């Protein structure tokens with residue numbers, strides 16, 4: 001297979017709606033993906049990620065709206081006519097077929113000529129490190145190898161769009177990290193347009209060109225990972241991204257400005273911020289010897305390279321992520337240095353305040 005032969009297709013969704021009876025799973029979703037890009041659909045359980053992917057695939061019929069792949073309206077077309085390949089959480093390999101037969105299953109069904117099949121198999125197997133395993137049955141493979149076979153089966157189809165629904169969720173953490181790197185480099189090498197569903201924000205941030213963060217059947221934010229991190233559009237986005245995510249603290253009026261609720265001695269933002277939610281990235285908060293914000297250590301969690309502190313300030317909880325190993329007794333006093341107030345949100349609408 002010659003990677004330069006491959007080219008991803010543009011994806012465009014225009015006001016795509018999906019209802020299951022009275023349940024609106026997708027509220028008029030509009031978005032687009034550039035050819036050769038990896039778009040992650042991210043969000044909590046039940047937000048509609050899988051439904052959106054299934055509508056893209058043609059496995060679910062949209063209640064309204066238009067799906068275009070490569071500029072072509074595919075809204076009414078069945079999956080096989082859309083130019084897509086798919087990988088699901090369950091690898092769905094045939095246990096009685098060997099690896100080679102599993103990879104080629106779709107091509108046989110589509111009556112691709114034998115010479116062409118053999119050459120695609122050889123190329124894909126070599127690329128995926130599966131050449132020595134072609135004679136084995138799925139039952140004789142590790143979980144990671146089985147997932148690689150499922151990927152190979154999608155790749156060999158040479159479709160311009162590849163759809164993946166939580167493909168790594170059955171793997172352990174180490175293998176997951178390896179596979180996400182493998183999928184990303186494969187997608188880039190082949191120039192595929194990929195839509196990848198996950199609820200894991202680390203997976204999303206590390207793989208995506210574009211993250212579509214969903215909530216309750218709507219797009220909460222559609223941005224690059226860097227934008228999503230630097231400028232979350234809503235308190236929900238702020239609280240979803242980051243390890244750990246932003247602390248969101250209620251601000252009150254205090255002498256000389258706005259303070260964290262219940263801690264009126266220290267203004268941390270200008271007076272007009274009173275009533276807003278202040279978002280603080282734990283990596284921007286640090287203990288200090290200077291007169292900083294007085295707080296009380298609630299817990300210290302050692303993660304190897306760093307320690308995550310949870311500290312009570314007034315009636316709120318501030319997290320700090322600091323390099324190294326720090327042993328701190330719960331209940332001990334601490335002083336914190338906060339960054340300038342860069343992220344403020346309206347508590348009623350959740351929207352970012354300018």
Ligand code: ATP
Pocket residue numbers: 020023024025043044045046047048049050051052199
């Ligand atoms: P998860 O991460 O748990 O898979 P998700 O974000 O993929 O969640 P969906 O599976 O797309 O969410 O579900 C979105 C909403 O649509 C949910 O409220 C779900 O209950 C509903 N839903 C999905 N499929 C059906 C169906 N076949 N019939 C009725 N309701 C459905």
